Amino acid sequence: MSDCCTPGGSCHTTSTTSYRVEGVGSAHCQGVVAKAVGALDDVKDVEVEIGTGLVTVTTATKPDAAFDQLLAKTVNEAGYGFAGRVAAANA
16 A cells, blocks of 8 residues: 655555456566556556466555456456456555
């Protein structure tokens, strides 16, 4: 978790959540998934592991079921299989 406070005193936190994506077997696949997920609103950072398909997403807010559904749709449209959340979000 990281905190980012503006000079005016407004603070924002980030949340990191891990998901499993099937079919990430090469650097090309890794890049496709990272680009697709990274383009979603609220996503600050994406890490994709080749082979395991572990996708770690850092968001500006704690992801909810609607975000998970959007992520699943995005991953599936990119040609990969969304297998779900594997680690709870930290706030």
